[in-house]
Amino acid sequence: MDLKTTYMGMELKNPLVASASPLSRDLDSVKRLEDAGIAAIVLFSLFEEEILHEQESLHHYLTRETDHYPEHLTFYPDVEDFHQQADRYLEHIRRVKESVTIPVIGSLNGISDKGWSDFAGSIQQAGADAIELNVYYVAADPVRSGSEIEQIYLRNLRTVKKTVSIPVAMKLSPFFSSMAHMAVQLDKAGADALVLFNRFYQPDILPDTLELSPSIVLSEPHEGRLPLRWIAILHGNVRASLAATTGIHTAGDVIKMIMAGADATMLCSTLLKYGIGRIEQIMKNLLEWMEGREYESVEQMRGIMSHKRLENPYAFIRANYVKTLKAYRVKSSEAW
Ligand SMILES: Cc1cc2nc3c(=O)[nH]c(=O)nc-3n(C[C@H](O)[C@H](O)[C@H](O)COP(=O)(O)O)c2cc1C
Numbered sequence: 001m002d003l004k005t006t007y008m009g010m011e012l013k014n015p016l017v018a019s020a021s022p023l024s025r026d027l028d029s030v031k032r033l034e035d036a037g038i039a040a041i042v043l044f045s046l047f048e049e050e051i052l053h054e055q056e057s058l059h060h061y062l063t064r065e066t067d068h069y070p071e072h073l074t075f076y077p078d079v080e081d082f083h084q085q086a087d088r089y090l091e092h093i094r095r096v097k098e099s100v101t102i103p104v105i106g107s108l109n110g111i112s113d114k115g116w117s118d119f120a121g122s123i124q125q126a127g128a129d130a131i132e133l134n135v136y137y138v139a140a141d142p143v144r145s146g147s148e149i150e151q152i153y154l155r156n157l158r159t160v161k162k163t164v165s166i167p168v169a170m171k172l173s174p175f176f177s178s179m180a181h182m183a184v185q186l187d188k189a190g191a192d193a194l195v196l197f198n199r200f201y202q203p204d205i206l207p208d209t210l211e212l213s214p215s216i217v218l219s220e221p222h223e224g225r226l227p228l229r230w231i232a233i234l235h236g237n238v239r240a241s242l243a244a245t246t247g248i249h250t251a252g253d254v255i256k257m258i259m260a261g262a263d264a265t266m267l268c269s270t271l272l273k274y275g276i277g278r279i280e281q282i283m284k285n286l287l288e289w290m291e292g293r294e295y296e297s298v299e300q301m302r303g304i305m306s307h308k309r310l311e312n313p314y315a316f317i318r319a320n321y322v323k324t325l326k327a328y329r330v331k332s333s334e335a336w
Pocket of ligand 1: 019020021022043044045046107109134171197198199216218219220245246247248266267268269270272
């Protein structure tokens, strides 16, 4: 069985990639990910705030943001924690590269034009095989238009592309008014991969203490339907590789993403929930399923359920919406 796939020009032994998570903080976990069969690892992100470690500029940055959204301040780690993070991150890349033979992808997370994206060059020098850029931007400013926000993504991508020669992936949010147009713009600007989608962590409200609670809720498999749809729509329309992240918990989820057109399928919540051993289970089930259906390679499955290949591509856009809503029947227990 040929499970090989090409992601951003890198040949991977299979489509399973460990997405950015705390599992990559520890060398032992990184080695266990490789031993379990993962084909590449995206490291946890280095945040813009950790790079802009001159206290003054950081202070300015934080207060500017918090003028409008005071809750931001309570979510940021202490300013002291930012110091030396960048150097430690580079050292971590070097150590991870010495410990494993699979590709290692560094991750940069930021939004401003303050020079953090130049740091991509240091990530390349430290030995990363590629970079994933995560522009985690919550578009909450009512005077900022959608096209201005799109420019933030494009500017950061162009800066990083000018700085490095290794491939650059963009991890995207699904919140664009024209996702397909944005994807094509990033493709034209040189993105080597689009990683769909960044999962925004929604703070909750604690009514008793009048506080916000920024706790993380791990994903559920049904959340994979959002990247599934967009990968199916974009497959064949962009030159960039497509990676699926969010809601991939089982071999079935991996198969669906590949059929939609994904070049790589990323695992995070399922590994945090069930442990690194989950990779072996997913791999075993993937092989069994493919053998049972006489597929010979991942390549053979890729994109067979994509928008372009479906007889009725409208199914991915509006038709199913109308049909599904009309088909729903209220059970007697739900009636009130
Ligand atoms: C605890 C935790 C930490 C994460 N850290 C990062 C990070 O540092 N950078 C990043 O781009 N994504 C990060 N993510 C997002 C994951 O890489 C992934 O895209 C997201 O969880 C959706 O995939 P899943 O459904 O498999 O969890 C993190 C997710 C979790 C749960």
